[in-house]
Amino acid sequence: MEIKIEKLSKKFGANHVLKNINLLIEKNKSTIILGKSGCGKSVLLKIIYQLIKNDEGSIFYDKKKIVDIDKFGMLFQYGALFDSLTVAENIAFIDFIDGKKNYKNKVINSLKEVGLSADIYDKYPSEISGGMKKRVALARALFKNPKVIFLDEPTTGLDPINSDMINELIIRIIKKKKMTAVTITHDIQSALKTGDNYFFLNNGVVEDSGKCNLMLKSKNKLMNEFLLGVKKLQNS
Amino acid sequence: MQFIESIGATTLNFIRVIGKIVLFIYLFFRFIFKPKFYFRHNLKYFIEIFISSIPIIALTGIFSGMVLALQSYTGFSRFSAESAIPNIVVLTLTRELGPVLTGLMISARVGSAIAAEIATMRVTEQIDALKTLNTNYFNYLVTPRVLSLTLAMPIFVTIVDFIGVAGGYLVSVYRLGFNENMYLINTIDFISFSDYLSGVIKATVFGFIISIISCYNGLYSKKGAFGVGSATTNAVVISSILILIFNYFLTEVFF
Ligand SMILES: Nc1ncnc2c1ncn2[C@@H]1O[C@H](COP(=O)(O)OP(=O)(O)OP(=O)(O)O)[C@@H](O)[C@H]1O
Ligand SMILES: [Mg+2]
Numbered sequence: 001m002e003i004k005i006e007k008l009s010k011k012f013g014a015n016h017v018l019k020n021i022n023l024l025i026e027k028n029k030s031t032i033i034l035g036k037s038g039c040g041k042s043v044l045l046k047i048i049y050q051l052i053k054n055d056e057g058s059i060f061y062d063k064k065k066i067v068d069i070d071k072f073g074m075l076f077q078y079g080a081l082f083d084s085l086t087v088a089e090n091i092a093f094i095d096f097i098d099g100k101k102n103y104k105n106k107v108i109n110s111l112k113e114v115g116l117s118a119d120i121y122d123k124y125p126s127e128i129s130g131g132m133k134k135r136v137a138l139a140r141a142l143f144k145n146p147k148v149i150f151l152d153e154p155t156t157g158l159d160p161i162n163s164d165m166i167n168e169l170i171i172r173i174i175k176k177k178k179m180t181a182v183t184i185t186h187d188i189q190s191a192l193k194t195g196d197n198y199f200f201l202n203n204g205v206v207e208d209s210g211k212c213n214l215m216l217k218s219k220n221k222l223m224n225e226f227l228l229g230v231k232k233l234q235n236s
Numbered sequence: 237m238q239f240i241e242s243i244g245a246t247t248l249n250f251i252r253v254i255g256k257i258v259l260f261i262y263l264f265f266r267f268i269f270k271p272k273f274y275f276r277h278n279l280k281y282f283i284e285i286f287i288s289s290i291p292i293i294a295l296t297g298i299f300s301g302m303v304l305a306l307q308s309y310t311g312f313s314r315f316s317a318e319s320a321i322p323n324i325v326v327l328t329l330t331r332e333l334g335p336v337l338t339g340l341m342i343s344a345r346v347g348s349a350i351a352a353e354i355a356t357m358r359v360t361e362q363i364d365a366l367k368t369l370n371t372n373y374f375n376y377l378v379t380p381r382v383l384s385l386t387l388a389m390p391i392f393v394t395i396v397d398f399i400g401v402a403g404g405y406l407v408s409v410y411r412l413g414f415n416e417n418m419y420l421i422n423t424i425d426f427i428s429f430s431d432y433l434s435g436v437i438k439a440t441v442f443g444f445i446i447s448i449i450s451c452y453n454g455l456y457s458k459k460g461a462f463g464v465g466s467a468t469t470n471a472v473v474i475s476s477i478l479i480l481i482f483n484y485f486l487t488e489v490f491f
Contacts, residue, residue: 051364074368080361084353093369097376099276144370 001062001071001148001180002027003048008057009204010043017043019204021057030174030181032191032212034226035201041184042077044201045150048182049074073146077153077184079137081125087111088121091140110139115165131158138166142173149173151183155190163190170194188230191215200226260452264382267374274375281380285346286388290395296341297396300333301325301403309412321414322422325404326397330427330435332487334396339442339479342385342392343472347450350381351471354454355464363455378455382447389443390436397432434490441486442479449475 003025010018017040025031033041046052061067089096092103108118114135155163167190195212200223208220308324366373408414450471457467
């Protein structure tokens, strides 16, 4: 699905978080959203998903203003797992709530896909680690096979090996399942690896955008400041 | 001047909250007829609150009945009217103390839990997550709680009535030296079905009040741990006050 955002703005009281956002999420591509902490990335994702209302501006989903959000999936920044349900019930929630029971194999496969063992199948979210929660939440978001997947910092809090595995998984689902992905990340390596296009938010507007493979060559001053740490690391 | 202003502000705020709650009740009746209903989930919730509330219901019943017998003895023995104790115990319990005490206990036990759970879910984005998982979040969260409590309260109050009468019986027979048979006969002779029914209707209304107020406070709580705390307190305080107010007006109706 193609998603086009025009002149979008959002205020929380006096806090004008998004001022004038214009961007295009291309169909079956991986779009990366970058920006400093607190600049409104998570809010933008929730507005696109229609979990929060925007103040002004419009969003076009395949050129239409109306969309069936059942086609979307979302990994929340802090997982948002249901803490009264087990890992399996969380992942297979859409089946569980309909009273279906034959989701066991599907859940075990999902767990494998995000690098988790079937041991945690019957555990509760409070009994697993932060990085595991994040991956269970990712498995839950993918379980419904969405057309568009929104990922809020999928690799934050993971060790390098697991974070690379999640990157591979994101690449695989976009290529194989023909999903459109929108990913927020602070992990530039992951952005370079999994992204097609990027948008850099700053002070409520899109400050810089382009192809991910040209990101490090960006001429934008603020974007360069943002990437400084990563570039230093690469040069050494 | 400031004093009057603050009264005005409080009044306005009060009216605003009432308006929101009325809207919330309207939402409840609109959603309940919308797909999906999640029958199994509703049933599971009902069984859960039912079982977890039985101990405090039993305790409420036995001690209310016992203290009623003891207190009315102190009063009535002064007029040599001890024989009225069985009637006093059973009438006070079924018409008044049963529903009110059960309502207050359940609002503390279940209402607070409902508000805290839903508020926590809101703070940790679990309610947003429900929306992203093709779920009718209102029918998943609010409907089971309102239906379960509204249906469970009449059962709870029936249990309190029975256990309370048993408590009164125990104290009267073993402590105050009543004749066992006379006590039972006096109890059964004096209670009419309409007495029992008035208590049951009160309890049903209280169950609806507790669950609606608790769900409302949870769902519209402020963010953060503070929000969870104040949602819980508000749920218990507001539903307890409403129980006392509605109790008076329902009593007027059944008088
Ligand atoms: N529900 C809300 N009510 C009020 N303010 C909010 C709300 N949600 C977000 N904000 C504010 O909006 C701003 C942007 O928040 P957001 O979570 O989108 O940041 P972010 O870019 O995702 O940051 P991070 O990288 O740290 O996750 C913050 O200043 C935050 O305080
Ligand atoms: Mg964020």
